[in-house]
Amino acid sequence: MIYVICATCLFGLALVLVKLSAQRISPFLGNVLFTIATLATQLIMLFIAYSRGVVINRTPAGIKLSLAGGVVVGLYTIFLFYSFLNIGVVKTSPIVYAGAICIASFLSIAFLGEAVTSTNIAGIVLIIVGIVLLLFK
Numbered sequence: 001m002i003y004v005i006c007a008t009c010l011f012g013l014a015l016v017l018v019k020l021s022a023q024r025i026s027p028f029l030g031n032v033l034f035t036i037a038t039l040a041t042q043l044i045m046l047f048i049a050y051s052r053g054v055v056i057n058r059t060p061a062g063i064k065l066s067l068a069g070g071v072v073v074g075l076y077t078i079f080l081f082y083s084f085l086n087i088g089v090v091k092t093s094p095i096v097y098a099g100a101i102c103i104a105s106f107l108s109i110a111f112l113g114e115a116v117t118s119t120n121i122a123g124i125v126l127i128i129v130g131i132v133l134l135l136f137k
Contacts, residue, residue: 015093018077019084027081034077095134098127
């Protein structure tokens, strides 16, 4: 549970930092700098794990999927910078992340064969209602 708490807190902080930087730097340059800092952090963590004997599994398919995911995250971040700059964090964040939850849930059910329950469906419907309320406020 500590990982979830840390991830949530750091993600929230990252969103605010994106907004602050988008007001002071080109979103494209900001995205590149965020990506460089992310790469450096991940490389340090990978080195630490490797030096402690952690097995670093890899397959050609895993590498291709990771690279594709990196392209998607790079594009997402550019759109996020512009959204925060033009719309603001308060409105953009819930729409982007709640919408992403709905999309990820749908894709997981449709393509990954994950189980769906009535509770999942109710949650997704509530999220969609929330997004509509934010869009048409």
